[in-house]
Amino acid sequence: MSQGTNILPSLPRISARARKQALPYEPVCAIFRRYLHLEKLKFTPERAMILDAVLRKTGLFEAEQLVDDLKQLGHRASRATVYRTLSHLQDAGILKQVFFDNKQSYYEVIAGRQTYDYLICVCSGKVIEFNSDKLRKLRDEICREHGFEPVSHQFHIFGLCPEAREKAKESKS
Numbered sequence: 001m002s003q004g005t006n007i008l009p010s011l012p013r014i015s016a017r018a019r020k021q022a023l024p025y026e027p028v029c030a031i032f033r034r035y036l037h038l039e040k041l042k043f044t045p046e047r048a049m050i051l052d053a054v055l056r057k058t059g060l061f062e063a064e065q066l067v068d069d070l071k072q073l074g075h076r077a078s079r080a081t082v083y084r085t086l087s088h089l090q091d092a093g094i095l096k097q098v099f100f101d102n103k104q105s106y107y108e109v110i111a112g113r114q115t116y117d118y119l120i121c122v123c124s125g126k127v128i129e130f131n132s133d134k135l136r137k138l139r140d141e142i143c144r145e146h147g148f149e150p151v152s153h154q155f156h157i158f159g160l161c162p163e164a165r166e167k168a169k170e171s172k173s
Contacts, residue, residue, distance in 0.1 A: 054095065
């Protein structure tokens with residue numbers, strides 16, 4: 001695993017060297033293989049199987065859900081191998097880890113895909129994905145003002161979904 005302090009570990013931790021080498025439409029498998037090679041790690045059958053399972057996911061997923069999916073498909077990979085591989089995929093810039101609260105974190109494939117922001121209901125835990133060109137433009141403008149090059153961002157709005165608000169009204173009555 002790459003060394004160094006990461007201020008925000010949920011951001012892709014791809015090195016500048018690896019990022020410069022990635023081509024715009026390069027297959028994700030090639031990106032992962034290059035990352036592993038740079039880290040002096042092997043592209044094992046287990047890692048290939050986990051990468052394949054991850055790339056089949058749409059939207060957010062939990063690590064434990066991935067472990068269960070692999071078991072149901074008859075694949076043998078330890079829980080530790082799955083978690084380590086998810087960390088490598090994050091470091092390679094293929095996944096991002098998304099935290100909603102202290103209880104649960106989710107993963108999302110970002111390589112070659114549209115990334116999303118989230119509305120999270122604090123009562124029900126309901127999560128709604130959205131994307132906004134206005135938000136992306138604002139991010140880019142803020143980055144330009146401060147001399148930053150955006151790599152990724154996370155925008156979470158915590159609130160009450162309509163069902164939770166209705167439940168709250170009913171309980172007050």
